[in-house]
Amino acid sequence: MSTQRYPDTPDGRYFVVRGRLWRKSNAALPEKDRAALVKQLMDARRALRGSPAQAQSDAAHAAVDQAKTALGERGPVWWTDGAPDYNRKMVKNTPYADWFAGLTATAD
The missing domain is CATH 1.10.287 (Helix Hairpins)
Incomplete structure (x- = not known):
């Protein structure tokens, strides 16, 4: 795994805990x-x-x-590009799967 305990997704929308995505607070607040x-x-x-x-x-x-x-951690998403919300989804079942696999591969 990455040296970061709870890695943030590259777009800054989520962090990962035990393979699950959790939505971060609105960065624009x-x-x-x-x-x-x-x-x-x-x-x-x-x-x-x-x-x-x-x-x-x-x-x-x-x-x-x-x-x-x-x-912004619950309710409507805070980003405006129309991307879907993957809050509480397993990262392996989302478009972030390859990114996350790359984190675990570099830690081995």
């Missing part, structure tokens, strides 16, 4: 907005750890989803 959204996301995740009541848990899950959608 201003840093101030990104920082605020990441803070919201982390606050919501912390709320999930300490929320035994179902209503609190539901609200925390909704807050996580809202932050991830605002970051």
Whole structure:
């Protein structure tokens, strides 16, 4: 494997974890907005750890989803070239397969 633990695809849209693509945040987000959204996301995740009541848990899950959608990691894609979304797909079943195979071949 590459020396990078979670390699980014060449187009910067995804990173790979255990052979699966995960959509990255929108690279065009201003840093101030990104920082605020990441803070919201982390606050919501912390709320999930300490929320035994179902209503609190539901609200925390909704807050996580809202932050991830605002970051561009969920919902409509943030790129504008019409390329499909391969979020959560196995990289071997996508157009990134040859690129990823090349990473693993160079590590051997």
